[in-house]
Amino acid sequence: MTPVLLMRSLFFRILVLLALSTAGSLAAVAQDDYLTTIPDPKTLGEGYVSDPDHLLQPATVQDLNFLLRTLDQSGRAHIDVVLTRSIGEEVPKTAATALFNRWKIGAKDKNNGLLMLLVLDQRRVEFETGYGLEADLPDVICYRIQQRYMLPALRARDYDAAVRAGVAALLRQLATGRLEPADSAAALAGDTAQTYPDDAAYLTEELTADPNAWGDLEAVGVVAALALLAVCGLVLGLRSKKPAARPWVLVVGIGGIVVLALGAAALDWPLPPLLLMGLCYAWPGLYLHGYLRAVNRLLASRYADKSRHARYQFLSETHHGLGWLRYLFPLGMAFYWPRYRQRLALLRDAPYACPTCATPMHRLSETEDDAALQPGQQVEERIHAIDYDVWQCPACQHRLTLDYANLSSDAETCPMCHHRTLEPQPDEEVQAATTSHGGWGWHVHTCAFCQHIKKEKYTTAQLSSSSSGSSSGSSSGGSSFSSSSGGSSGGGGAGSSW
DSSP states (O other): HHHHHHHHHHHHHHHOOOOHHHHHHHHHHHTHHHHSSSSOOOGGGSSOEOOOOOOOHHHHHHHHHHHHHHHHHSSSOEEEEESSSBBBOOOOOHHHHHHHHHHHSOOOTTTEEEEEEETTTTTTTEEEEGGGGTTOHHHHHHHHHHIIIIHHHHTTTOHHHHHHHHHHHHHHHHHHHHHHHHTSSHTTTTTTTTOHHHHHHHHHHHHHHOOOOOHHHHHHHHHHHHHHHHHHHHHHHHOOOOOOOOHHHHHHHHHHHHHHHHHHHHSSHHHOHHHHHHHHHHHHHHHHHHHHHHHHHHHHHHHTTSSSHHHHHHHHHTTTTOOOHHHHHHHHHHHHHHHHHHHHHHHHHHBOOOTTTTTBEEEHHHHHHHHSSSSHHHHHHHHEEEEEEEOTTTTTEEEEEEEEEEETHHHHHHHTTTTSOEEEEEEEEEEESSSSSSSSEEEEEEETOOEEEEEEEEEEOOOOOHHHHHHHHOOOOOSSSOOSSOEEEEEEEEEEEO
16 A cells, blocks of 8 residues: 555544544533533523523413412422423433422421423423422323323424413312313213323323232331341441451452342342341351451460460450340341350369469459559559459469450550550640631540640531521522522433323
8 A cells, every 4th residue: 555545544444433422522522511501490590481492382381481480489389391302312201300309399397399391303202300299290190181181283393382281280289189180081970080092091000919029017127127237237237257257258248139129129029028138137147157256266276375374365355346246136046155264264263283383273352453553553453454463383382464454445555654544534625716717725634643645636627607598598589489508309200101
């Protein structure tokens, strides 16, 4: 290939790549552009209709704004109407939810908002409702309004008539609890159960009982079991000690159970709730028994040639904080825990042989051993940081002093005297946090033996300023009124194609 042809080929490939990347970028921009190109009706001045493409007649927009303003001022509901030619490739349901949450339709304390969205190029109408309207406007009612009152006019491209009829039906449903006008033949005959072919299809699809659905008590049971799993997992993760602990095994098991629960709740996986509750209970129990089995294996192998004192400390540290689990998992722990306590007592209370003359030693009482302890050790006992056992040989008077740390004490080792006598004290706040600056102070520890004071600086975040001034000013200015002040979509509503 000649250099000229090579350059032309390279240039052509570059143009193709640029064209493809530009087309992809434009498609992405077009898809998300509707969030900014469709104006919030609140920004249009007393408006509840957003019609950037001018698909409705001005008289229709004026009438709708009057009706919807009256509804809004009554506090019953807040309805916004949106018509647009296109939202790109975006799904109308997704767009309705995004616009609803972006504009915060409805009152925050009531969540009584509704968004009516018409997308012409996709020939789709969507209703998006807040939680507060789902009882008055359930999904099947929203679908029925679209099918009965809007789709005939939409198929005829009479958008004014479609929107007027849909809004009128919504207002009737909110005011009277029925869709038909009061003077209609169906209403006069009391025929409120009349259905249409489209209604039947929707009811069959949406209201058929799901065989995998959980009852209320079953859902509460699964949530409670997941909470138990989280608590047990946290305790076992923090309290189990290496090398016996295998935290990754615990995490993998809990993660698998959570995935199963999410799949059953969100994807309708056919998992019985009793199975999930059983897994939530069984997995921490299995991990606990496996952990204790590993502890005893280490005691029999790695600590076999260690002193009784070292074995006692190992057992005490690896079991600390797990005692309450014997009530939660009594099947195995009811036999194990008493045996564990007996083993500890044997390791600590059995007489020692004197290392000098091999005579059995005896343990001094709490009153007698104080005279044998150093002053710092006496303070450690007094603040319950360490309990000392003093063994004395009756033949040669040799003494053996052993320390047994209180693992529940929050005392620390003092950097000055090196005794475990450094106790936390109330924090000293030097500067309180305000709306203009943060605060700071000292974490204080005082040694109960040598009176050494240890201070560590801490800081607090700046307080947030109040926003009451801005909220009070928004309601002044004459006739301006809107309840759109924090509503959010409840995910309800319905959609129809014409």
